[in-house]
Amino acid sequence: MAAYVTQNRVEMFxxxxxxxxxxxxxxxxxxxxxxxxxxxxxVVIGADSRTTTGAYIANRVTDKLTPIHDRIFxxxxxxxxxxxxxxxxxxxxxxxxxxxxxEPPLVQTAANLFKQMCxxxxxxxxxxxxxxxxxxxxxxxxxxxxxxxxxxxxxxxxGGSGSSYIYGFIDSNYRSGMSKEECLRFTAEALALAxxxxxxxxxxxxxxxxxxxxxxxxxxLGNQLPxxxxx
Amino acid sequence: MNEAxxxxxxxxxxGYHQFRTMERHPTxxxxxxxxxxxxxxxxxxxxxxxxxxxxxxxxxxxxxxxxxxNKLIQIHDKIFCCIAGxxxxxxxxxxxxxxxxxxxxxxxxxPPLVKAAASVxxxxxxxxxxxxxxxxxxxxxxxxxxxxxxxxxxxxxxxSQPFTIGGSGSTYIYGYVDAKxxxxxxxxxxxxxxxxxxALAIGRDNVSGGVAxxxxxxxxxxxxxxxxxxxxxxxxxx
Numbered sequence: 001m002a003a004y005v006t007q008n009r010v011e012m013f014x015x016x017x018x019x020x021x022x023x024x025x026x027x028x029x030x031x032x033x034x035x036x037x038x039x040x041x042x043v044v045i046g047a048d049s050r051t052t053t054g055a056y057i058a059n060r061v062t063d064k065l066t067p068i069h070d071r072i073f074x075x076x077x078x079x080x081x082x083x084x085x086x087x088x089x090x091x092x093x094x095x096x097x098x099x100x101x102x103e104p105p106l107v108q109t110a111a112n113l114f115k116q117m118c119x120x121x122x123x124x125x126x127x128x129x130x131x132x133x134x135x136x137x138x139x140x141x142x143x144x145x146x147x148x149x150x151x152x153x154x155x156x157x158x159g160g161s162g163s164s165y166i167y168g169f170i171d172s173n174y175r176s177g178m179s180k181e182e183c184l185r186f187t188a189e190a191l192a193l194a195x196x197x198x199x200x201x202x203x204x205x206x207x208x209x210x211x212x213x214x215x216x217x218x219x220x221l222g223n224q225l226p227x228x229x230x231x
Numbered sequence: 232m233n234e235a236x237x238x239x240x241x242x243x244x245x246g247y248h249q250f251r252t253m254e255r256h257p258t259x260x261x262x263x264x265x266x267x268x269x270x271x272x273x274x275x276x277x278x279x280x281x282x283x284x285x286x287x288x289x290x291x292x293x294x295x296x297x298x299x300x301n302k303l304i305q306i307h308d309k310i311f312c313c314i315a316g317x318x319x320x321x322x323x324x325x326x327x328x329x330x331x332x333x334x335x336x337x338x339x340x341x342p343p344l345v346k347a348a349a350s351v352x353x354x355x356x357x358x359x360x361x362x363x364x365x366x367x368x369x370x371x372x373x374x375x376x377x378x379x380x381x382x383x384x385x386x387x388x389x390x391s392q393p394f395t396i397g398g399s400g401s402t403y404i405y406g407y408v409d410a411k412x413x414x415x416x417x418x419x420x421x422x423x424x425x426x427x428x429x430a431l432a433i434g435r436d437n438v439s440g441g442v443a444x445x446x447x448x449x450x451x452x453x454x455x456x457x458x459x460x461x462x463x464x465x466x467x468x469x
Contacts, residue, residue: 171431
């Protein structure tokens with residue numbers, strides 16, 4: 001998902017309105033970086049942890065990886081309120097569907113539920129979501145539902161404002177057939193690079209690996225993130 | 232009046248006042264804010280610098296007005312610059328800078344410093360900041376400090392960096408260049424780094440494309456390398 005192109009082309013060390021920030025009137029947004037990668041036995045998902053209202057960081061330890069079902073997660077970007085509301089609605093619908101079926105739901109079903117909601121209410125919502133998980137039929141899958149309500153399956157998907165900065169890194173470093181550890185390292189490095197460059201992404205990096213066996217969540221604190229050359 | 236003039240006037244009425252330029256990212260071509268439709272970079276290596284760009288000029292993000300323009304401008308023997316922003320502004324500024332630099336070099340009776348070239352551009356950009364919309368990457372070699380890379384942003388800030396990227400395509404490769412750059416690379420490593428970065432940006436940005444123009448500047452001289460589209464490196468999904 002590409003970042004909005006800003007009108008302001010001049011670098012500033014600080015702005016006049018930094019003295020009196022007007023963050024009460026700004027919407028809470030997860031200007032963010034989210035990412036999901038498929039591997040043979042499952043998926044690895046990751047996100048930063050910053051929620052902003054304008055220039056104020058409302059929550060610096062946000063959890064943007066939301067469980068929708070036992071083995072299905074979604075990564076949220078865009079308006080925090082919109083994505084929380086949609087995720088709640090979809091997890092209710094999916095739970096009900098799973099009880100009717102009497103078996104775990106498919107990731108594709110969850111993705112389609114997100115798509116239907118995001119497409120129907122596209123004018124009102126500002127939500128970019130990546131749905132990722134494991135099911136018995138197709139193994140690990142990543143589906144992306146960007147703003148507007150498109151649905152497409154991809155082996156690797158990034159989203160949020162920080163994602164623009166790492167397209168080149170993802171294109172050059174992703175290979176199919178990576179192991180879980182390689183995927184975790186790839187995701188951590190990509191998130192670290194995006195958090196370095198995007199002002200709306202930062203904090204800690206949250207990762208989760210979803211496989212048939214279950215779920216493993218890790219947190220990488222700010223000072224433990226991979227470092228790179230700084231010009 | 233003919234069709235072309237009518238179309239131009241219509242665009243001007245809509246506020247789209249820059250025509251025949253390299254910018255206007257498609258998402259905001261009707262707005263005043265300009266995002267530069269290009270990818271440019273300059274990288275220092277052991278013994279020289281490489282300055283590079285794509286070769287696409289587009290109008291409104293939907294028509295490619297030129298597939299093979301050279302955005303690398305030689306403002307002195309061993310100093311090149313590449314432009315981000317309005318093509319008209321850039322041409323005017325570089326013409327001025329070229330003249331001022333050659334005059335300065337005659338007065339000093341020696342080739343100008345890269346920092347002097349960057350300063351000249353900065354003065355022009357800063358003094359005329361209200362009217363201009365052009366930023367520059369200047370790179371070159373001089374005897375005093377060897378290879379150098381400077382960036383002059385649109386408002387007129389001057390900064391020296393080991394490497395720098397610019398243009399609309401540059402947003403997609405920040406992660407890649409941050410991860411892959413190493414100081415003191417060899418010439419071949421640096422060429423590969425710059426070509427890869429351009430190829431990745433061209434792959435994701437629709438207003439960057441064409442061939443990759445690269446200029447290698449060392450104490451020995453200046454070498455122009457052109458990598459045509461089909462010879463650019465391909466990545467996993469292509």
